[in-house]
Amino acid sequence: MKQKPIFFTIVFSLLGLFFLGMHQDLIALSNFSLPAPERENANIAQTILTVTPTPTTTATTAITATPTANATSTLTATPAQTATLTPTTTNTATATATKTASPTATQTPTPTATATEMPTTTNTPTATPTNAPPSISQIDDQVIDEDTSTGAIPFTIADEDTPANSLVVTAVSNNQVLVPNANIFLGGSDGNRTITITPVDNKNGSAMITVTVSDGSAQSSTNFSLQVNSVNDPPFLDLNGAGGGTGFSTTFATSGGPVQITGGGLQILDADNPQIASATVVITNLLNGSAEILSANTAGTGISANYNSGVLTLNGLNSIANYETVLRSITYQNNSTTPNLADRQIAFSVNDGTTSSNTAVSTVAISDARIKITITPATQTIASGGSAIFVINVQNMGNTSLNYVSVYDALALDCNNYWNALSPGETRNYSCNRTNVTTDFLNQAFVSGQDPLGNNVFSSDTAWVEVENPNVTIVKGPFTQTVRRGDPVNFDILVLNTSSTVDLINVEVIDPLTPDCNRTGNHIFSNLDAGAEVVYDCSLDTVSAAFTNVITITGKNILTNDIVEDSSVAYVELLDLAVDIQASPRELPTPGGPITFTVTISNPGSVDVSLLSLSSERLGDLANPANILIQNNDCDEINSIIIPANGGNVSCTFISTFNELPGNYPVQVTAVAEDSSGAEIRAEATATIEILDTDFELQLKSNRETIPAPSGIISFTIDILNNSSTSSVVLNSLTASEIGSLDGQGSCMLPQQIDTQSVYSCTYSTEIYGNINDIHVQTASAAGSSSSGHSVSASDTLTLLFIDPEKYNVMLPLIGYKTFPPGEPNDRPCTAYYINPNTTYSTFLPDDTDDWYVFDMPKNGSAEIKLTEFTPYFGQISVWTDDNCVNIDAADMLGFNGNFEPTKTISLSNLIADTRYYIWVSNDDNQTYTTPYKLYVDVP
Numbered sequence: 001m002k003q004k005p006i007f008f009t010i011v012f013s014l015l016g017l018f019f020l021g022m023h024q025d026l027i028a029l030s031n032f033s034l035p036a037p038e039r040e041n042a043n044i045a046q047t048i049l050t051v052t053p054t055p056t057t058t059a060t061t062a063i064t065a066t067p068t069a070n071a072t073s074t075l076t077a078t079p080a081q082t083a084t085l086t087p088t089t090t091n092t093a094t095a096t097a098t099k100t101a102s103p104t105a106t107q108t109p110t111p112t113a114t115a116t117e118m119p120t121t122t123n124t125p126t127a128t129p130t131n132a133p134p135s136i137s138q139i140d141d142q143v144i145d146e147d148t149s150t151g152a153i154p155f156t157i158a159d160e161d162t163p164a165n166s167l168v169v170t171a172v173s174n175n176q177v178l179v180p181n182a183n184i185f186l187g188g189s190d191g192n193r194t195i196t197i198t199p200v201d202n203k204n205g206s207a208m209i210t211v212t213v214s215d216g217s218a219q220s221s222t223n224f225s226l227q228v229n230s231v232n233d234p235p236f237l238d239l240n241g242a243g244g245g246t247g248f249s250t251t252f253a254t255s256g257g258p259v260q261i262t263g264g265g266l267q268i269l270d271a272d273n274p275q276i277a278s279a280t281v282v283i284t285n286l287l288n289g290s291a292e293i294l295s296a297n298t299a300g301t302g303i304s305a306n307y308n309s310g311v312l313t314l315n316g317l318n319s320i321a322n323y324e325t326v327l328r329s330i331t332y333q334n335n336s337t338t339p340n341l342a343d344r345q346i347a348f349s350v351n352d353g354t355t356s357s358n359t360a361v362s363t364v365a366i367s368d369a370r371i372k373i374t375i376t377p378a379t380q381t382i383a384s385g386g387s388a389i390f391v392i393n394v395q396n397m398g399n400t401s402l403n404y405v406s407v408y409d410a411l412a413l414d415c416n417n418y419w420n421a422l423s424p425g426e427t428r429n430y431s432c433n434r435t436n437v438t439t440d441f442l443n444q445a446f447v448s449g450q451d452p453l454g455n456n457v458f459s460s461d462t463a464w465v466e467v468e469n470p471n472v473t474i475v476k477g478p479f480t481q482t483v484r485r486g487d488p489v490n491f492d493i494l495v496l497n498t499s500s501t502v503d504l505i506n507v508e509v510i511d512p513l514t515p516d517c518n519r520t521g522n523h524i525f526s527n528l529d530a531g532a533e534v535v536y537d538c539s540l541d542t543v544s545a546a547f548t549n550v551i552t553i554t555g556k557n558i559l560t561n562d563i564v565e566d567s568s569v570a571y572v573e574l575l576d577l578a579v580d581i582q583a584s585p586r587e588l589p590t591p592g593g594p595i596t597f598t599v600t601i602s603n604p605g606s607v608d609v610s611l612l613s614l615s616s617e618r619l620g621d622l623a624n625p626a627n628i629l630i631q632n633n634d635c636d637e638i639n640s641i642i643i644p645a646n647g648g649n650v651s652c653t654f655i656s657t658f659n660e661l662p663g664n665y666p667v668q669v670t671a672v673a674e675d676s677s678g679a680e681i682r683a684e685a686t687a688t689i690e691i692l693d694t695d696f697e698l699q700l701k702s703n704r705e706t707i708p709a710p711s712g713i714i715s716f717t718i719d720i721l722n723n724s725s726t727s728s729v730v731l732n733s734l735t736a737s738e739i740g741s742l743d744g745q746g747s748c749m750l751p752q753q754i755d756t757q758s759v760y761s762c763t764y765s766t767e768i769y770g771n772i773n774d775i776h777v778q779t780a781s782a783a784g785s786s787s788s789g790h791s792v793s794a795s796d797t798l799t800l801l802f803i804d805p806e807k808y809n810v811m812l813p814l815i816g817y818k819t820f821p822p823g824e825p826n827d828r829p830c831t832a833y834y835i836n837p838n839t840t841y842s843t844f845l846p847d848d849t850d851d852w853y854v855f856d857m858p859k860n861g862s863a864e865i866k867l868t869e870f871t872p873y874f875g876q877i878s879v880w881t882d883d884n885c886v887n888i889d890a891a892d893m894l895g896f897n898g899n900f901e902p903t904k905t906i907s908l909s910n911l912i913a914d915t916r917y918y919i920w921v922s923n924d925d926n927q928t929y930t931t932p933y934k935l936y937v938d939v940p
Contacts, residue, residue, distance in 0.1 A: 133218035134159035134167050136211060139195070143227045146204045150226070152187060152194040155211070162215040164191040170214075171195055175207035178228060184209070197226055202271035204230040233271040234355040235320075237348055239362055241265020246360040253367040253400075254339055255455035258295065258331035261346055261362040266328045268320045270352055276323040277353035279314040281330060284347050286310035287340035287651060289582035289598060294346070297329035309584050323350060332364050338602050338647040341366045341399050369451035370397035371422070373407065375443065375463040379569055387435045388465040390415060394429075394447050396422040402449035402457065409445040422449060440466045440567040442550055462548055464569040471499050471564035472528070474509065474553040476517070482573040482607055483543045484681055489572050493517055495525060495534040495553060504528040504555035504564065511551040514540045528555060546574040546606035575681050576605030577643075579671040583687040591659045591691055599635060601671045601683070602649035609673035609681065611641050611650070616669050619656055630654040643673065658689055663726045664788075665689045690788060695723035698794040700780045705882075705892070707776070708805035711769040718742075719761045720782050720794070722754040727786040729754045737779045739766055751784075770802040775910045799912055801894075826852050829885040829918050837863065837939040846872050846921075846929045853919040854885075855937050862909040864938040865919055870902050871929040877904045880918040888918065902933075 137156045144150055157167050169186055173179040179199050187194040195211060205228055212221040239248035240263040248266075252259045268276060281294055286309070294312040296305045301322040306313045314326060332346065344364040350357045374393040382388055392415055396402050402422045409415035415432035422428070434443070446460045475494040483489045491514065497504050507528045511517035517538035519525070525534040552567040580600045588595075599622070603609055614622045619629045625636040635652035643650060658665060668686045675681075703715040716736070722729045731752040734742045742748040746764030754760045768776050781795040826833040832854035835841055844851060857863065867877045878896035882888045894917070897904040911917065919935070 131215070131217050132160055133220050134162065134213045134215050136169075136213045136220050136222050138222055139209075139211065139224040141225045141227070142197070143229065144199075145229045146199070146231045147201055147233065149198040150196055152196050154188070154192065154194050155222075156191050157193055157213045158191050159213075159215050165189060166215070168214045168216070169193055169211065171209060171211045173197075173207045173209055175205065178203050178205050179207045179209070179226065199226075199228050202233055204228045230272070232273070232352075232354050235268055235270040235273070235276065235350050235352050235357040237350050237357040237360045238265075238267045238269075239263055239348060239360045241267050246358060248360075248362040249365070250362070251365045251367050251453060252332055252334060252344075253369060253451055253453045253455045254334065255367075255369045255451055255457050256453055258293075258333040259364070260328075261330055261332045261364055262328050262348070264328060266324055268324055268327075268350055268357070270320065273352040273354075274320060275317055275352065276320055276350050277315075277317050279323060279327060279348070279350045281312040281314075281327075282347045283310035283332075284345045285342065286582075286584075286598070287342060287344075288334055288336040289580055289600065291334055291336035291339070292344070293333045293335070295331050295333065296326050298326050301326055309582070309586070317353065334366065337604075338649040339366055339368060340649075340651060341368055367400045367451055367453065368398045369400050369402060369449070369455060369457045371395070371402060371405070371447055371449050371457050371459045372397045373445055373447040373459050373461050375445055375461045377463065378571075379464040379466065381466045382437055384438050384467050385436055386467075387433045388412070388437050388443065389431065389433045390443065390445075390463060391429065391431050392417070392445060393427060394422070395427045396424050396449075398451075398457070399424055400451050402451060405447065405449040407445060407447045409443065411441060411443050412445070415443075415445055434465075437465060437467055439565060440464075440552075442548075442569070464548075464550065464567075466567065466569075471497070471502070471557065472504060472507075472553055472555050472566050473498055474551060474566050474568045476511075476549065476551045476568040476570040478570065480571040480573065482575050482675060482677065482679060484679075485544060485574060485576045485605070486542055488539050488541050489514075489543050490537060490539045491517060491549075491570060493536050493538060493551065495528065497528045497530055497532050497555075499530050501530050503530050503558045505558050507553065507555040509551060509553050511538075511549065513547055513549050514538060514551070516540065517551055543572060543574060547572050573607050574605040575607060575609070575675055575679055576603065577609060577671060577673050577681040577683040578602045578604055579669060579683040579685045581667065581669050581685045581687040583667065583689055586687070587690045587692055588658060591661065592657065594631075594655050594657050595689055596653060596655050597667065597687065598651060598653045599669055599671075599685075600649055600651045601638070601643060601673075602647065603643040603645055603673075604647060605681075606645050607675045608645050608648075609643050609675050611638060611643060612672045612674055612680070614638070614652075614669065614671050616667060618665075618667050619654075622652075622654060622669065630656050658691060660691055662691045662724070665691070692788065692790060695721075696729060696782075696784075696786075696792040696794045697721040697723060698780060698782050698796045700778065700796040700798050702778070702798060702800065704800075706801050706803045707768060707770065709770060709772045709774070709802040711767055713765055713767045714778075714800065715763060715765045716778065716780070717761065717763045718748070718780050718782075719759055720752075720754060721759050722756060724756050724786065726756065727788045727790075728756055729784050729786050729792055731760060731782060731784040733781075733783040734762075735781050736764070736766075737777070738768075739764070742780075754784075768800065772802055772804050774802040776800040776802070777910075777912070797912065799910075799915075828852060829854075829880070829882075829888050829920075832885070832918055835919075835935065835937065837937045840934060840936045842934045843932050844921075844935060845932055846870060846875065846923045849923055851921040851923075853921070853935065855917055855919070857911045857913050857915050857917065858939060859913045861911060862907070862940065863911055863917075865906045865908070866934075866936045866938065867897075867904040867921060868902065868934045868936070869931065870904060870921075870933040871931045872923045874900075875904075875921070875923050877906060878920045878922075879906055879908060880920065881915065882918075883916075885918070 135158050139153060139155050142150050157164055157169065159167055171184045171186060172181055173184060179197055183198045185196040207226045208223055209226055210221055210223050212219050238246045242265050243263065248261065248263050250259055250261055283292055286292055292310060294307050296312060296314065298305050301318060303314050303316045303318050303322060303326050346362040346364060348360045348362065372395045376391045380388060390412060392407060394407060401424060403420065405419045405422045407415060407417040412432060412434040417430065419428060442462055442464055444460055444462045446458065448456055448458050450456050473496045477492045481489065505527050507526050509517065509519040549570045549572060550567055552565065554563060554565045556563055582598045584596045601611065614635055616622055620627050622635040623639040627633065633654035635654055638650045638652050641650055666686045666688045668684055670682060670684045672680060672682045699719040701717045720731060731754060732750060734748055734750060736742055739745065742764055743750040746762060748762035748764055752760050770776055777797060777799050779795060779797045783793040786792055827850045829852050832852035835853050835855050837855055837858060865879055876896060876898040879894045880888050880892045881894060882892040894908055895906040897906050
């Protein structure tokens with residue numbers, strides 16, 4: 001270990017004691033005996049003793065000195081040595097030092113010193129160097145908002161002994177909950193340093209930050225406060241709980257039922273609010289219109305749910321737990337027979353009454369499991385006892401794999417089959433047969449499969465097998481024909497007895513699907529001679545679906561009574577087309593809003609069709625890209641497109657703007673298509689756009705405007721106006737303040753229907769109590785529903801003043817009745833000059849008798865009217881109110897000031913918003929003053 005010199009400072013005093021200071025690594029205290037000086041006023045002497053220790057020795061030294069004069073001396077001693085004190089004066093002093101060392105040695109040093117005192121001489125003391133602490137600049141107090149950082153706050157450090165880049169800076173917080181030390185970041189270099197503080201998320205309050213700089217031996221600190229202001233944190237929504245991200249994914253199967261679209265661990269977090277006010281769930285890409293449905297179970301929560309056009313809204317201030325329960329219950333359902341297979345993006349958000357959460361998205365894949373089976377040939381003729389051979393084709397027509405695919409044929413068991421799985425688009429073909437066929441039959445094969453979600457799908461097909469019978473033949477034609485939905489279908493029937501020798505009796509024709517073709521009982525050919533041929537026609541009035549029509553004839557051999565039989569088949573194909581138009585929104589509160597239309601054209605028929613045109617009587621050719629009546633149109637891309645049979649569909653969208661007056665406006669679209677033979681089919685659909693007209697107004701009137709205190713019975717009249725030109729209104733609520741429901745009060749009765757542009761009026765009376773100068777506010781409110789299905793409401797308010805029952809008129813002092821000279825711009829209430837509250841007007845002159853001004857209260861409350869620098873000695877200011885400026889009289893006065901000072905003030909309270917108040921400045925003095933006065937209406 002390196003030895004360090006030890007510096008002692010001995011301070012002599014008149015009491016004979018001294019203080020011994022030292023450098024670090026050694027502590028020593030010495031007692032020093034010193035007699036009183038020989039002369040009065042002798043100076044105190046200071047002696048510097050320097051001792052160099054050995055590593056293993058601890059020494060305590062006692063020194064006794066007897067100075068005889070002023071002296072400043074330096075004594076140097078080492079352990080086990082003699083110390084010599086050399087004075088700088090000629091006087092003598094004796095000093096003895098004894099030192100004991102431990103623990104490895106015991107020594108008794110006896111240093112002696114001889115001092116020569118020079119009374120007039122003072123030696124210069126030896127300075128002992130010290131380590132000065134580093135310095136740090138003051139840091140200002142900081143104020144930030146919750147969930148933010150301070151940014152880099154600069155400060156400086158310095159040390160006269162140590163380079164700045166060698167100084168160590170630390171910082172601590174006295175509030176570890178708000179600001180953990182780990183969230184304090186120090187930066188910078190040399191003497192320019194920074195501190196950055198990031199409080200814990202969603203925490204607020206205050207913390208004291210202490211920043212310390214150290215050179216290794218000494219240190220300095222500075223403190224500053226950090227105030228973190230509370231802010232409203234938005235709620236956070238996670239649809240899958242513990243899963244990654246905030247979204248959720250699931251699959252809806254067309255072959256199954258509604259599917260839940262949130263996870264069981266759905267979670268809502270809100271750092272500063274335990275309740276949620278509302279939630280919104282939106283299908284952002286609604287592709288099948290009203291066929292797509294969102295549902296929620298709100299039972300037992302008090303939360304209301306409403307679904308319309310792809311938007312599910314939850315309302316009602318309620319606990320986070322209840323909203324989590326309801327959101328977890330939400331399901332998606334698509335009832336379209338030909339759904340668009342694009343994934344649906346369903347956006348979720350919640351609102352705590354102030355701010356909305358993040359948007360979390362549930363992605364719903366559409367699994368459209370479909371399977372098809374085809375039997376060929378569709379018809380075949382074989383000899384009696386022969387075999388019917390079939391080719392079975394099974395195809396996965398959907399967008400998802402199918403498991404456990406099974407084919408079942410009850411009449412041709414050889415056609416039964418099974419596969420574990422069938423991929424989308426995959427086809428299986430095979431041959432099968434039925435042997436020893438003796439009679440005609442209709443063979444029907446079924447196929448079934450299961451999608452990955454466990455839902456089953458089915459399909460079937462038929463084939464006709466005809467066995468030759470030499471005795472009787474029936475033919476139904478045409479063999480195939482195509483008919484539009486709703487049209488009739490006609491058939492020609494040929495019956496032939498093929499025998500040239502044997503007659504047939506009890507001949508009957510049975511056609512279950514076309515009863516008009518039946519021939520039973522005693523009919524024209526119930527007895528069919530040998531070789532005879534009969535032709536007749538029959539029909540089905542309305543075709544609603546494609547079908548296979550089998551007709552059967554039976555007869556009895558007149559000789560043997562054997563039954564003979566024959567059948568024939570005819571196929572009827574359906575030419576059909578369907579169109580759907582959806583508008584979003586369907587209602588506009590005012591003209592001029594854009595409407596997005598979605599048109600879906602589907603083919604429920606059994607033959608493919610080609611789209612020829614898509615048009616609207618209102619909006620023109622929707623397939624024309626140059627149509628200026630629509631925007632963002634992609635319907636021009638579907639012209640001439642082939643729409644497959646049995647549910648194929650196409651969709652397109654466009655936007656149109658409606659600027660019409662309130663009313664209902666139907667938008668009809670017409671689609672025209674044709675089959676391969678050129679037969680056309682058309683379909684129409686209409687979406688009605690409503691521009692709302694809810695001009696609903698209530699007017700409240702009374703039979704008087706003042707009430708003699710303390711009470712009076714006032715009669716009120718309510719006029720309810722339905723100004724709508726398109727919608728009637730059913731009035732089902734009518735209330736008044738202090739009374740409540742007016743149903744049955746006076747002439748008021750509910751409910752009431754108010755036709756378009758009509759008025760319903762009724763009157764009621766009530767007694768009102770108050771003191772002189774009290775103002776009573778009476779409010780009436782009405783509510784109902786319009787015939788367009790919307791809620792309407794209106795209200796009106798009037799005020800009544802309580803007056804002195806002995807004074808029904810107020811005469812202002814110094815103001816008599818005046819005739820207003822004609823021609824002045826503002827000498828009457830009805831020509832009053834309009835002024836704005838909280839604005840100083842300083843250009844008005846008191847050069848006439850009367851000046852009237854008027855202002856409107858911007859809100860309910862008080863006002864102070866100030867008239868200043870008013871020169872006329874005899875003058876006044878007063879404030880009045882009345883709905884009709886012509887009828888202002890003394891009862892309408894609210895206040896006046898007629899003092900003889902140039903400043904006149906009137907303070908008013910309980911003023912009503914949007915009410916007109918009149919100010920009358922009168923001059924009873926001469927009208928020769930030319931100094932403007934100032935007028936100011938102060939509305940706090």
